[in-house]
Amino acid sequence: MSASFSYDVFLSFRGSDTRYGFTGNLYKALCDKGIHAFIDDEELQRGDEIGEALIEAIKQSRMAIVVFSKNYASSSFCLDELVKIIDCVKEKGRLILPIFYDVCPSHVRGQSGSYAEALAMHQERFKSSNQSLIDNMGRLQKWKMALNQAANVSGKHYKLGNEYEHEFIGKIVKEVCNKINRRPLHVADYPVGMECRVQKVKSLLQFGSDTGVHIVGIHGIGGMGKTTLARAVYNSIADQFEGLCFLDGVRENAVKQGLVHLQEMLLSEIVGEKDIRIGSVSKGISIIKHRLHRKKVLLILDDVDKLEQVRATAGERNWFGSGSRVIITTRDKHLLQGVDGKYEVEDLNEEEALELLSWNAFKDHRVDPCYKDISNQAVAYASGLPLALEVIGSLLFGKGTREWESALDQFKKIPNRRIQEILKVSYNALEENQQRIFLDIACCLKGYELEEVEDILGVHYGVCMKYDIGVLVDKSLIKIKNGCVTLHELIEVMGKEIDRQESPKELGKHRRLWFHKDIIQVLAENTGTSEIEIICLDFPLYEEDEEVFVEWDGEAFKKMENLKTLIIRNSHFSKGPAYLPNSLRVLEWWTYPLQDLPTDFHPSKLAICKLPRSCFTSLELATISKKFMNLTVLNFDGTECLTKIPDISSLQNLEKLTFECCENLVAIHGSVGFLDKLKILSAFGCSKLTSFPPIKLISLERLDISSCSSLESFPEILGKMENITQLELKYTPLKEFPFSFRNLARLQDLVLVDCGNVQLPSSIVMLPELAEIFALGCKGWLLPKQDENDEEKLSSVSSNVKCLCLSGCNLSDEYFPMVLAWFGNVKELELSSNSFTFLPECIKQCRSLKLLNLDNCEHLREIRGTPPNLEYFSAGNCKSMSFCCSAMLLDQELHVAGNTMFCLPGSRIPEWLEQQSIGPSLSFWFREKFPVMDLCFVIGPMGKDSILFRPIMTINGNTMEIQSLTDKRFCFDFPALDYHILIIGTKYMKFGDNLDKPLSKNEWNHVVVSIALDFEPTPKEIIVKQTALHVIKPESSMDDIQFTDPCKQPSFKEKQRLVDTVDCHRQFMQHQTTLVSLEPHVRQGRNSLSLIPPQECKNNLNWDSFSTGTSSIASVQAAEKIGYFGFTATTTHGFIGFTATKGQRIAFIALFSIIGVDGLMAEEMHHNFPRIDRLQEQHLPSTIKQNFEGCNGINEAKVNEVIRCNNNYGNDNERNPLVEQLLLRKEDDIHSKRYQHVWKMASDPMELEYLVHIQKINLSQR
Incomplete structure (x- = not known):
């Protein structure tokens, strides 16, 4: 027994029911096992209230066993005792084990049967009592809550005649032994930010279901706190399992002592036997499965780095009993294939990082005010990595501010060795090619788009580099965010330090040069060597956006015989290069200082040539196309001297061709339309381009001719182009499309913005994969031009377009029957800012339509029907809308499923939303699962152009992030000049945060519903006038929802x-x-x-x-x-x-x-x-x-x-x-x-x- 407790177990029971039988035998069995149990004597149970001695015994017991028998609830003494036990469970984290002795657990939980009779007897007794009725009623309510909460804990049910009582008692004693003999693992000296992360992992473990075996992986870079988190989760859930095993340091133990040793450790910890000997891995697998397949276990495999380690210890789910949980921590996400859930450990946020640093540096959770600025610098350097914060804080404990500044400067130049060694473990596990790719990214390509990184590295390493990039992602060495390659700052520092160590004293012998001062020095002093493979001179733009001027003689590249990639951005050179290495495979030079390349430059392997904003003319471009026949990427964006794209038919390997914003370009050679390997073609912003040659680009995937203000016709399509999926035509005044448009058979997205009097061909309806037409502000929008050959086909065809946007297209009433007939399968229909006055009844036939936006249709008076499956509807500022239309759209039947989001003018909440409150918020209480409901707000007026908003759910004081289930944001895309009614169903929302975190298990949860806007209202602005809600009854029980605090009695x-x-x-x-x-x-x-x-x-x-x-x-x-x-x-x-x-x-x-x-x-x-x-x-x-x-x-x-x-x-x-x-x-x-x-x-x-x-x-x- 721990010294902090006076007793191991407190026994709560009804003396007249079980004292001289079951409870007496249980007490003796516990004592026989050396378990110090408290059992009261009969004298203590005299009277109506428990005494201080008994209360103290409850507080000083590690766990309580509550024996619910038939007459337990008839004793007010027992019920008061139970209330105190539950208080200790909630406030002090004590354990409780309910025993249902010949009573049904549901009778205790729901206070039915003999328990209902007993509570009714107490209630009648209170009527005739001279004591305060109010106090007694409060006491009765506490009893009910305590019974419910205790009965909801997993316990043991004994039914007379079903088994031997001594065997049942033996099971209880065994479980008690397991619980009280467990000691929590040491988590951390300062476990900052641990609670929310533990909750996220627990939610993945799915404790709502005891069926099956669930496996969860925790992954992240070294030093992020994976092991610390796993220990915290272990301590939080250990009492729910029969067997426990935390296998620490699997990677290291497997190398030093082998897989058999891991199996022996696992069995020894779970079954409680020492000196287990197995002999071989295969035999160990057989023994684990045989001995644990009926046992509910918690197994944690920490720091796994090879799949064979998992196969030897937790290879199959059927090795363990139902309800078991396995947690794997690893740096390599690839090892988590097939698990039920993955959690990537998050960086500490700024507040958490500052607190952890403070604990280590000042032994206090608060920062010393004198160290505030330097502490913030340390936090910025650590970038949320707990290991770095602990190391820095410990090293600087007791040091002055000057020593802090000196140490941080040193860390930035040469990383701390301890941090470096831990981070480098993942790097050391890579193959040689993977290491080189990682260093290329860490030193030179961080922040680049993934597509661009793949282009560059593909030239260096071949197509296999895509697999290698995937390995780096799995090992958390790099991340892909918003289509760009990035990595943790300290991982980046580690990579650069590894490259620096290859030649710490001679810059010219580095394989990679990325630091602009180093590059300037090498170029100015001509100290480059054949060791240099990559130069990335991407100057940062300074405060006044001034580009840096480089003074050199142009001869520096002569010694760089193996230079493969040269990237120069945001800089000016005193002169152009006299020489460029023929080893180059990637040449990117913005504002190249000459009108041509060196005459002796003949790079046979040059694949990527990007010379944006250069002085090249059509003649030089023609020369390049003949010399560099292996080019796959050619970019001349922003080249003002370029007036014509010449014959480039020799570039048959070209995959990407862009000449964006070439303002003087007037013509494009016909050869551009016949490049079989071309995937991306962009002429964006070529404002003087008047015509585009016919095209037959069989590999083309993306075409962009936006902002070509002089282009009036779309190019003829000379044959099937089955790879193009995206077509951008923004701000290009195309008047019509050719009938050959049908050859774009796999087109998926068509974007038209402010294209004037555009007229689509009728064949667009027959494009099988066209999913989205986005036509915004095409005020001269005309009905599709019908091809005579299509007339018969069109009568029986409905387009597969799912999203149709015709906002601001000046649509009239005559247009809709045709639109709805041709686009009958549409799911999202955007018709805002148009001039029609009604929507026809045939809109009811759009059975797939889920989103309908009519914002700012100021002339709209009538809606003659609603689609049957409509979920999102917005009619903001439709000030002419009739009262009947509003009533139809607010009808309860449209919102009965709780999955809608409607916004329309109005100020009166519909009567079916029963719970209503004046002002911006409304409260309710729930238990069990979160209820399905409709929320309603009366909002406005607000003089803003566009208002972002989001519902807020504050649960037990924790504000939960609410997100839309669809891509549609919570947003008013209109100035709300009058009151609007907003209805949001909770099925339309999802909780961005883990909902389990704030919930009180088996207790009532307090919720405050409100709404947040993206601006602070001025005193004249009335934002939220009323709030209301309606509970969807079939899906949510009103027994589990209250609108007054069920846990607190009035004064x-x-x-x-x-x-x-x-x-x-x-x-x-x-x-x-x-x-x-x-x-x-x-x-x-x-x-x-x-x-x-x-x-x-x-x-x-x-x-x-x-x-x-x-x-x-x-x-x-x-x-x-x-x-x-x-x-x-x-x-x-x-x-x-x-x-x-x-x-x-x-x-x-x-x-x-x-x-x-x-x-x-x-x-x-x-x-x-x-x-x-x-x-x-x-x-x-x-x-x-x-x-x-x-x-x-x-x-x-x-x-x-x-x-x-x-x-x-x-x-x-x-x-x-x-x-x-x-x-x-x-x-x-x-x-x-x-x-x-x-x-x-x-x-x-x-x-x-x-x-x-x-x-x-x-x-x-x-």
Whole structure:
């Protein structure tokens, strides 16, 4: 037993049921095994409450065994004991093992059967008790929650007659031994940022299902904390398994002692036997499978670097029992093929990194203020790598700021050896070619597009380099992000240091030159040698974007006989090169300083030639095409002297040809259209180009002739071009397409932006793979031109286009029948900013349509039907839309699945969204799974062009990132000049964060729903007027959802206020049709109620100026409890409100002294209900009207008025003590304070009954 606990086990049981039987035998069995168990004697269970000695015993026990027997719940003593045990489980992490002794676990969990009878008996007993009803009701609620939570923990069920009791007890003792003998692994001295990462791994382990064996991989670069994370996960979940094994350092142990030793260690730890001897790997596999296949185990294989290590220890899932979990940590993601989930360990964020550095450098979680700047520099250098932060922090512990600065400067020049050695393990495991490729990327190609990197490295190493790049990705040495190759900063430093070590003193003997100062030195001093293979001179642009000037004699390349790649960007040279090596395979030189290349330059292997922004003319380009016949990439972008693309028919290996932004280019030679290997052709931005030659490019994949403002016709297609998938035609005023357009048989994306009076051919409908037409701002859009030969075919063909955008195309009402007939399979239809007035009924036939955008269609009045599977609909600023259309689009049937996102003008939330709240947020509580629901917000007006927004779910205080399930962002693509209704189903959303992280297991979870916008509202802008939600009942049980806190009982004062309301309701039901004068009721006291029938409400109050919503005031909450819906608006001395039943609408005005209610201030009420000013005050009785005065603050005169009113309400001029508090604060600018008041509901109808009774007694005593 650990010294920190007095007992190993605390036994909770019903003495009369099991003391002298099952529990007594269990106690003896535990003691026989040396387990120190606490069992109370009968004297301790006398009385109704547990004593301090018993509470202390619970706190000082490592785990509790709760024996649920038939009469357990009949003892209030046992139930109070259980509450304390659950408190220790939640607050102190104690273990609990429930035993269901001849009772059904569901009876305990749901309080049914004998447990329901016992709790009902306690409830009846409380009715006749002299003790506080409120306290007893709170106690009863805690019992219910504790029973539910305990029964939800995995336990053991014993049914009389099914097995021997001593065998059942033996199983319990064995499990207890396993649990209390386990010691947590050491995670880290300072485990920063560990909790959220542990939760992410646990979510991958799928603990919701005990069936099957789940395997999860944790991967990342060395020093990232994979082992640390695995240990933390182990400690978090170990108690759920029968057997445990953490195999540390698999890579190192396999090398030193072999795979058989790993198998022996595994078996020894799980079965608890020492000196296990196996003999061979194959025999070990057989023994592992035989001994563990029925055992629920947790196995962690740490630092695996070869597949054979996994095969020897966890080769098949059937080696382990159901519910087992295997975690593999590795630097090589490739080894995780076939696992159920992969987690790449994330860098520490800036805050976490600073904290870890602080712990190591200052032994405190906070940074010493004197070291703030230098600490930030250290964090930036470490780039989120925990190993680097620990090493740097430890080395600099106790050092001054100057020593910190010196050390960091040194680290930047020569990396720390310990960090370098750990990071270099992955590099050492690479093949030679892979090492060279890694160094090429780390030194020269970081940040380049993957396609460009593959082009360059393919010239050096052949096509096999694609496999090698994949290996580097798997080993976490490089990453591909947004199509670009990148790597961790310290991995980059490691690679550059490895290259530097090849020749630490002579720059000219490095294989790779990348540092601009080193390159300038080598070029200026002519110190290059044949060792140099790559030069990448990519000068950083300085503050004023000035390019660097290089002074040299042009002879530096003569000694570089093996130079293969020369890349020069953002620089100017004093003169051009007199010589270029014939060994070059890649030549990229921006703003090349001469009009031609050296005459003796004949590179037979030159494959990539990029000379953008050069001075070359058509003549020089023709010369190049004849000399460099092996070119695969030719780039002359931005070459102003180029007026014509000459004959390049000799370049039959050319795959990429670009001459973008050649502003003086007017013609292209016909040979360009017959290059069989050409894959990419771009003439973007050639504004003077008037014609394009016919093309028959059988390998072409991408064609871009955007921004060719003088080009009016698309080139003829002379034959089938089955590889082209993408066609960019932005800002090119093409008037028509040739009928040969049909030859683009595999075209997938057609992009047209501001193309004027464009007319597509009718054959476009028959392109089988065309999935997207994006035609934005083509204001002269015409109906497709029909080919006579296609007429018969078109009558029976519907396009396969899935996404059709015709926004801003000036479409009229006549266009839609044709569009919907031809594009009937469309899934996304963008029609914003058009001039049509209605959508035809035939849109119902678009059964695949899921997204329809009609934003800014200001003339749209009518929508004659909705597609049956519509999920996303937006009609922002469709100000002419009829009320009937809005009602149709807000109909509940469209949103019943909880998977829609609709936005349209309006300010009134539909009635089917039952839970409504004025303002930007709404709260609810749930347990078990997150409910399926529709959220609704009334938003606006906002004077912004485009508003990004996102729903926010704050669960138990943790703000969750919400993302759209589709590519469609949460966004208003229009200026919201009026109110709009936004409905979002939770099925349309996904949680970007791990949802398991904030959840309380088996407990209620508090959720606050709100919405975030991308700008701060100005005081004049009203952003979120109302919030509402509707729970999708078939998919979410209302038993697991509450809209008042189910775990917290109201205070006595709050409950009395609730009783006031219930009592008033009873008066109301008795005098439903009575009109009572207002003034006498004010004089009678603050518990009175003035009743006004509906017709009087119409005459006196403009109720429609308010928006219906669920009030936070207790009286209206009580009305909701008994079947009403309502709202209130607070005034200086009370509140105004109404309730409505299904059969009739009834309004009431209840006046309370504002001080007597809760000391709420008028200005605060004005803040919470900003639409008070919309009341037609001239129609109000004078007493009420006066109460609205001063809503902008409370001054001394107002305080005195409140005091006078308060004294009039009380008996014998009693002064409310809250008045005194207000007087004491009146000098403190109290009008600016905000008070948040949470009004709670009684949780039981019986409680309401008794509270009414108590209140009547209190009133009679007064």
